[in-house]
Amino acid sequence: MSTTFPMVTGNGNGTENCAATNRSLYNFYAAVMIIIFILALPLNASVLHLFIFKLKFWKSNSNNIFLFNLVLADILLLFCLPIKAGNFIRGERRSYDKTVCKGMLFMLFLNRGASIAFLTVTSIDRYFNVVHPGRKNLLKALKKSPQISIFIWLLLLPLTIPTMLKTFECCNSHKDRVDEAGNELENEDILIKDVVDSLREVVFFTQIIIPFIILVYCTVHIVNRLRKKTVGDKTKLRRAVFLVTSVMVVFSICFLPCILARMILLIARVRNWSDLSEDIAAAVFDGLMVLSYSDCLLDPLVYCFCSTKFKGLYLNSYFPCLVRGRDMKEDSGNSTGNISNPKRANAVI
Template sequence: MANINGSFYQLIEDCEATHKALYKFYAAVMIVIFILALPLNASVLHLFIFKLKFWKSNTNNVFLFNLVLADILLLFCLPIKAYNFIDGERRSKNDTVCKAMLFMLFLNRGASIAFLTVTSIDRYFNVVHPGRKNLLKALKKSPQISILIWLLLLPLTIPTMLKNFDCCNSHKSDAKDDTLVKDVVDSMREVVFFTQILIPFVILVYCTVHIVNRLRKKTVGDKTKLKRAVFLVMSVMVVFSFCFLPCTIARMVLLIVRVQELSESAQDKAAVAFDGLMVLSYMDCLLDPLVYCFCSTKFKGLYLSNYFPFLVKDGAVPLESSTGNTTQPPRNNVI
C-alpha cells in the first residue's frame, strides 16, 4: 500500500496529470478561449494602432492599448498549455519551454492586472477628485510610464520561474530538500503570486466604492452616461473577482493542504482544482476588451463601423475618427 501511495504521490511531484479526462476538458476550455479571444484582441489592437493612433489621442488609450497587448501576448501561451494538458502533463517536460511559459504567463498576466489597476486609479482621480493634481495624471501624459510598468514587472517573474512552481510544489514535504534557502524561495514566489492579485483587488475595491458613491451623489449631468459609468466600474470588479479570486483561494487551500501534510489524495484534488481555476483566470483575455473597450460608445461605434458596418445604421458616423477627433463638440466625461 505504501508503494502505491508513493507512486501516486510521485506522479503529482513529476507534474503528470492524474485525472487525464478532466485535464483534456481544461485543454478544450483553453482552446475555446484562444479561438474567441485572439480575433477579438487582434481587432482591438489593430483599431488602437491604425485607427485611433493611441499615442496621439486620449492619453488613457495608452493604458488600454497596453492592457490589450498584455492579453494578446498571454493568449499565445494557451495552445502550448493546452497541448501539455492533452498529453497528460501539467507542464512541459522540456525545462526551457516550461520556464519560458512561466515567464510569459506571469509577466503578461501581471501586466494585464497592472494596467487594469492603473486605469481604475486614473478613473478614480478623474471622477472623485477631478480638479486635484496627482502624480498619475502627470505621468500618464508620457508613454514612458507604460514601459516603466513592464520593466517593474520583470523582477517579479524570477521567483515564479523556479522549478516546480507550475506544479504547485511550494513547501512540499521532502526531507532532502528541507533547507532554509528552499523555504525562502518558496515563500518568495508565493508572496509574488498573492500580492500580484490581492493588492490590486484591494485598490479596485477602494476605487470602485468611491466612484460609485461619487456618481450616485452627482445630480447634474447626463444620467445615461452616469449609469454607464457605474456599470463600467462594477463590471471591472465582477471580471476581476470572477477571473482571479477563485484561483487565489484555491492556491491558498493547496498550500494549507501541503503544509499540514494531508493525504496524497487531498493534495492531488487541491492541485487539480487550482489548475482548473487557473484556466478560468485566462478568461480575463476574453472579457477585458468587452469591459474596457466596448463600454465606451465612441469606441463601440468606431469598432462596429470598421469591422461590422452592416450593423451600423445608414448615415451614422462614428463618434471618433482615426485621429481621435469627434464629430460632436467635446464634453466633459465622467469616465
C-alpha cells in the same frame, strides 16, 4: 473516465508530481483554453489594430495608453494557451521540458501581471478623473507619455524570477527536502529553499490581492461620486456606474478563486493530506487558473465595448455592413460622422 498516473520525476524535477491524474477533466480544461484562445485572439488583435491605426493611442490625452498596454499584455498571454492546452491533453500539468516550462512560466506571469497592473493603473486614473477631477497628480502628468508604461513592464521583470523556479507551477512549496538528484538537503539548503518558496508565494498572492484592494477602493469612491451627481444624462451615469462595477466583478471572478484554491493546495501539500485530497485540490486549482485566463476575453469587452462610441468605431471599421442600414436611417451628422471620428472615441474611453 479518470486515469491515475504514478509519481513522475521528469527531467530532474525531483519527486514533484506534475501529472494530471484525471485525463478527462484536464481534456475539458484544454478545450476551454482553446475556446478562449479562438475567441479572444481575433478580438484582442482587432482592438490592438484599432488603437494603433485609428485612435493613435500615443497622441491621446486619455487613458488609451494604459488600455493599449492592457490589450497587448492579454494578447501575449493568449499565445501561451495552446501550449498549456497541449500539456493538459498529454496528461501533464506542465511541460517536463525545462526550457519550455520556464519560458511558459515567464510569459504567463509577466503578461498576466502586466494585465493586472495596467487594469489597476486604469482604475486609479479613472478614480482621480471622477473623484478628484481638478487635483494635480503624478499619474495624470505621466500618462501622456509612454515612460510610465515602460516602467511598469520593467518593474514586473524581476518579479517573474521567483515564479520561474521549477517547483512553482505544481505548487510544491515548503514540502520536498531533496535536491534534483534525490539527495537530502542540508539545513542551510533547506533554509534557502524555504525563503525562496515563501518569496514566490508572496509574489503570487500580492500580485492579485493588492490590486484587488486598490480596485475596490477606487470603485467604491467612483460609484459614490457618480451617484451623487445631479447634473448630466442619467442613462450615461448609470452606464458609468455599471462599467466601473463590472470591472471589479470581472476581476473578482477571474482571479480571487484561484488564490483561494492555491492557498488550499499549499495547505494540502505542507500538511501531507491524502493523495486523493491533494489530487482534488490540484485539479481545482488548475481549473480556476484556466478560469483566470478568461480575463483576456473579458478585458476588451468591459473596457472598450462598454463605450458606445468605441463600439460604433469598431463596427464601422471592421463590420461596416452591420451599421450601413442604421446609418441610412439616421442623420449623418449624428451617426456616421461622430462614430468614425477617432477624437470622439478618445473622449469616452
